[in-house]
Amino acid sequence: METTFGTGGVCVAAADEAGLSDEGLRGRLGVIGRVECALVAMKAAVLGEIARREDAGCAERAVRDVLGASCRDARRDVKLGVQLRDLDVVRQTLSQGEMPVAHARLIARAAAEGPIDERVLVDAARLQSYERFARTVRRHQLDLSADDGKSLLDHQRDKRSGRMFTSPDNGMVVLSAEFDPIAGAQLASVISAKERELWRDEDPAARRTPQQRIADAIAELILQPDGKRSSGTSLLIVADYDVVQGELTRARLTDGTPIPIGELVKRACDADILPAVFREATGDMRLGRTRRTASAAQRAALVFRDQGCVGCGKSPNYCVAHHIIPWKVGGRTDLDNLVLVCNGCHHDIHDDGWTVHRNRATGRYELRPPAVASPRRRGPPGADIAEPPSRGDEATQYAA
Structure with missing residues (x-):
């Protein structure tokens, strides 16, 4: 060659x-x-x-x-x-x-x-x-x-755009839009929360694809605007607290996107401000065997701690809460037994033998491949999840 x-x-x-x-x-x-x-x-x-x-x-x-x-x-x-x-x-x-x-x-x-x-x-x-x-x-x-x-941020807001057209390839109607990071993060939280709700309500034996659920979630949110708002739709903004100055600094969205402090002040009334030191006392972080799915407080803590998929770094909006020790073998729904992974990395864990490890040097969780590569199993994975899948490989149109 x-x-x-x-x-x-x-x-x-x-x-x-x-x-x-x-x-x-x-x-x-x-x-x-x-x-x-x-x-x-x-x-x-x-x-x-x-x-x-x-x-x-x-x-x-x-x-x-x-x-x-x-x-x-x-x-x-x-x-x-x-x-x-x-x-x-x-x-x-x-x-x-x-x-x-x-x-x-x-x-x-x-x-x-x-x-x-x-x-x-x-x-x-x-x-x-x-x-x-x-x-x-x-x-x-x-x-x-x-x-x-x-x-x-003002420049990004000025560049916002949206289109709706019929694709000449297959006759499907396409919605396409671009938003500034803050508006995008709000939309992503609402859409992904609705998708998780649809996942919980559907028949486990006849699941839709993540892409189909996202399409259905968007359609339902637009066509039924007066419906009950799904839980977990708050805009999460993370900031550090300067003890000396007595003020919040380094405001950012959960995926690390920095935002002006002025935006933090304007949105303080309707955003969940998470302190940079997220202690277990701030929420119910240990659910043990009483519940298989992660609570809203646990997910918020995971978003702050992992900042995205521990395998590839994708946005938290596209991640699930995965049990490190599987639920079916006694794993607990506790914060220290949960990590965020995207749909693709979740399949790597359950289908190809990848494992979760904690890096001693950085304290962060990461995925490691198996010593001997195994062929990907055919058919649906036996996924053990603490939340429903919230994305597919093509579901990037509302990325924050």
Whole structure:
């Protein structure tokens, strides 16, 4: 398998994938990923130059005419091309296949919203997963903001948008919208709470997919607005308490997204402010064998402690509370026996033998793969959960 990167282009030799070992297939995938990054950088350079010579509209038409792309994809590609013209370090790193495309888009978006240190973010992008890097970018933007992030939040609110259209692919009606982080977090909490309610009410022998439940939850919330509000829909805002100054600092959403202190003050009346030191005395953290599902207080504590999936870092809104020692073998519904995991990582635990461990150095929980990989079991997993699944791999349209 021969791969060549250089100023003249990128070349990847053909390979017989069926004859490669598991390690060889993973290596092949890595090579393909680097090549894809280099090609995206090349396309961005071409589109950026077309936009410079003419305008963005002409560049979008070129993408549609030459590549047969959709209007949405053309607009997205041209936007990246225009943004990368002023980001030399990002463009070079991407062309060398040393940064994922999604990470480059995050940096480009941040640069369009305010000041950034390009090299600092590029160095972080080489080492961090997408979810962790997204949080890094948000924190970086706030650190460089001169007004505690207020102008950034105002910019995001100005960029809010929504669309409703019939897909030409399958005739399905599509709802698409973008919100600022605070509005998005509120929506995510309401939708995921409704989905958990639907999960509890459905027949265990005929479960809907997570995506179907999300669609049904959104439809019910819109079509039946006067229905009873599901529990667990409060907007959770976490802040540290400065004992010396006697004030709250470092306000943030539960996924780590920083927010201006001014927003914390405005929302203090209708948000649950969790202290940075969440002691068991603040809520019922030990339910033992009296209840299999996590309580609202337990979930809030888990959200603060784990900040997302302990396996991949996905937002808490898309996570379930998993018993470390399974309920069916005597595990208790206590905070120290629960962790947050997303739907995919939950399947890794129950189907592929991944296990939960606590890192002694950091004190944080994490997932570890089995010593010997096992084939994924077919059919529905025998999941032992303290809450219903709250996301599927495609359920990202209302991410906070």
